[in-house]
Amino acid sequence: MLELVSGVLSVMGVKNIITATDGEEGFKKFQKEKPDIVITDWLMEPIDGIEMTLKIRRDGISVDRLTPVIVMTGFSAITRVAQARDIGATEFMVKPFTANELVKRIQSIIERPRDFVEADSFFGPDRRRRKKDEFKGSDKRSRRE
Amino acid sequence: MVEYKNVNIIKASFRLMQKVGMGPVRPGVIEECEKFIADNNIDFLPWAQSCLDDLKTVLAETKIDGETLNDDVRQELIAPIMQIKASGAMFQNKPLTELAACLLHFLENIKTLDADVMQIIKANEVVLTAFLKDEEHTNVLTPTKEKLIIELRAACNRYGTKNEIGSFF
Numbered sequence: 451m452l453e454l455v456s457g458v459l460s461v462m463g464v465k466n467i468i469t470a471t472d473g474e475e476g477f478k479k480f481q482k483e484k485p486d487i488v489i490t491d492w493l494m495e496p497i498d499g500i501e502m503t504l505k506i507r508r509d510g511i512s513v514d515r516l517t518p519v520i521v522m523t524g525f526s527a528i529t530r531v532a533q534a535r536d537i538g539a540t541e542f543m544v545k546p547f548t549a550n551e552l553v554k555r556i557q558s559i560i561e562r563p564r565d566f567v568e569a570d571s572f573f574g575p576d577r578r579r580r581k582k583d584e585f586k587g588s589d590k591r592s593r594r595e
Numbered sequence: 596m597v598e599y600k601n602v603n604i605i606k607a608s609f610r611l612m613q614k615v616g617m618g619p620v621r622p623g624v625i626e627e628c629e630k631f632i633a634d635n636n637i638d639f640l641p642w643a644q645s646c647l648d649d650l651k652t653v654l655a656e657t658k659i660d661g662e663t664l665n666d667d668v669r670q671e672l673i674a675p676i677m678q679i680k681a682s683g684a685m686f687q688n689k690p691l692t693e694l695a696a697c698l699l700h701f702l703e704n705i706k707t708l709d710a711d712v713m714q715i716i717k718a719n720e721v722v723l724t725a726f727l728k729d730e731e732h733t734n735v736l737t738p739t740k741e742k743l744i745i746e747l748r749a750a751c752n753r754y755g756t757k758n759e760i761g762s763f764f
Contacts, residue, residue, distance in 0.1 A: 454635055456626045463621070468642050468668070470645060486611055502707060524681025545681035545733075548727060549628030555622055561617045566605035576749055 453543075455489060455522070462556075467480055473497030477505050484513050487559060491521035492534070499523075500537055507538035507573045515573065516566055518559040522547070537573025582590070596638040625655055632685060639686030641725055646675035650720055654713070672716065674731050679723065687734040690726050694719065694744050701751045711757075715750050722747060 456467050466484050470476035472494040480488060480502075488506065490499035503519045506512050514589045518540040524528065526544045534542045564575040620685050653671045683691030698719040705712055722743050732740075751763040 451685070453637060454632065454685060457631055457635070461628045461631045462624060480639040486614070493677065516605065518611075525698070525703075527700075529703075534646070546684035549632060550625050553625055553628070554724055559610045560615060563607040563609060565607045565612065568603040568605060 455552075458552060459489075462549075462553065472503030472545070473499055473505075476502050480506060480517070481511070481513050485517065487556065488517055488519045490519060490521055492521055492525060492530075499589065503534075503539055504537050518558070518563075518575075520555055535574070535577060536573070540575050546572065597731065632689075635686065637686060639682060640727060640730075643682070643688070643691065644678055646678045646691060647720065647724055647727065650716075654716060655661040657708065657712055657713075658714055659708060661707055664708045668708065669702065673699060676702065688726075689734055690740045690744075691723065691737050693736065694723055694726060694740075694747065697744065697748050697751065697764065698723075699756065701754075704760065704763060705754075706758075706760065711754050715754060716745070718750065719747055752761075 452469055452471065456469055459467050468479050468485060469474075470479050473567055474497040476488075476490060476494075476499075477497070477549045479485075483551070488503075490502055492499045493504040494502075504519065505521060506513050506517060519538070520541040520543055522543045522545055523534075524545045531542050540559060543551060543555055567574065567576050613721060650672070653668075653675075657668060657672070676695050680692050680695035680699050682697060683689060683693075697717065701715065725743075727738075739745075747763045755761050755763050
């Protein structure tokens, strides 16, 4: 899967792809290379992608706690999505995935970056979607009696 | 509603947009990526077989007590199935993904580990093994495979109804 995702990113035009086979090696490389985006699998040993994301977000030595993290996994239950969100993942991607889904998530990270929330029990991207102001039509609902 | 104290908002950074620009991706790039995925010749079967072997080991070592399924056992059962579900379709084996997705959903929602559950898991494992061995139609959902998936889903649903969990599918 690592080979496949790296290959897709390469075809997409991503120039510098750094790979690791588990969360421990991943965090070391994150610290050294300071990547623009992290894409991680959920299940890895000895340190999984969830723990690595937690380290990126909350460890005092993390070189950039605001780095966008995409968590990829075969899990799709809503509880898993919530778990990934609660540890500060930026995007959640269910495998098997299509290239289009990966491109969309990377585009979203680049073009619609989120604020970060720092609280006692949470550090991660703001879970609330930003209010859209583009709508210019008449406001029919507020005129209802 | 949970009330958080000491909340600090860090404004979004547009650093990446400044670095790579914005707008649609180059025409054709998504098709090229899809082709890369479709044409990959990574041999997925030995790895999938090792996942099924892991599942067999867990099944052999798991004690059926009819008690609440604890998270560690659930996780051990789920891990190999999730890996097969995640990878099958990406390595030209959609039927494996489809069947593993059913079993994953079942395992994530059951409450206890009893003899019926074990039978359902074992039946799924046998069919997954058969799908894996069908090297002639790896990526084809043949009528036989489709029928087997329907039957296994029905078994999950019967279990759900019997145990007042409700239908799974």
